[in-house]
Amino acid sequence: MLLSALRLTRIGFRGAWLVGVAGLVVLAAGPAVLRIAGVDSYTVRGGSMAPAVPLGALVLVQHVPASDIVAGDVISFRAPNGTVVTHRVLGRSAGTEPTFITKGDANATPDPDMTPASAVIGRVAVSIPFAGLALVQLATGPGILIAAALLVSLMVAGWFIDELRTTLAAAATRRAATEPAI
Numbered sequence: 001m002l003l004s005a006l007r008l009t010r011i012g013f014r015g016a017w018l019v020g021v022a023g024l025v026v027l028a029a030g031p032a033v034l035r036i037a038g039v040d041s042y043t044v045r046g047g048s049m050a051p052a053v054p055l056g057a058l059v060l061v062q063h064v065p066a067s068d069i070v071a072g073d074v075i076s077f078r079a080p081n082g083t084v085v086t087h088r089v090l091g092r093s094a095g096t097e098p099t100f101i102t103k104g105d106a107n108a109t110p111d112p113d114m115t116p117a118s119a120v121i122g123r124v125a126v127s128i129p130f131a132g133l134a135l136v137q138l139a140t141g142p143g144i145l146i147a148a149a150l151l152v153s154l155m156v157a158g159w160f161i162d163e164l165r166t167t168l169a170a171a172a173t174r175r176a177a178t179e180p181a182i
């Protein structure tokens with residue numbers, strides 16, 4: 001019974017370690033792979049789109065022609081100061097170089113400036129709550145150390161449980177060999 005519990009625990013630690021390693025690989029390689037596919041990723045650093053796109057969310061922005069953007073779409077664009085903003089389109093002007101009226105869902109009024117099509121990065125395809133915060137933290141020195149320490153801890157715990165299970169199994173075999181048969 002104890003050996004079965006240890007075996008399941010070992011499998012759990014190994015599974016968690018594999019998921020952790022796979023997660024780090026995806027986080028490291030993901031932005032490059034997405035960029036090749038025409039998708040950019042940004043971390044939302046303000047609450048103007050809450051609750052649809054909460055603070056700390058990771059947004060995946062697909063490049064689309066300005067002619068495909070309609071009222072109701074959530075887009076990311078470069079503000080005049082260079083900041084990337086993610087807001088909802090309320091309306092658009094006609095013409096070869098349209099401009100967009102945008103507004104954050106949590107804001108009372110539309111943005112003061114119209115957004116030119118040339119400033120639009122693309123349409124938000126996916127919003128993943130809290131994932132942006134995790135990426136920001138993992139990009140720091142302490143974040144990398146914590147992630148590495150967690151993975152090493154899982155690996156060591158799995159090894160320890162494997163050794164304990166082997167030792168207990170060997171002890172049970174020795175005990176069974178020394179006991180007289182009835």
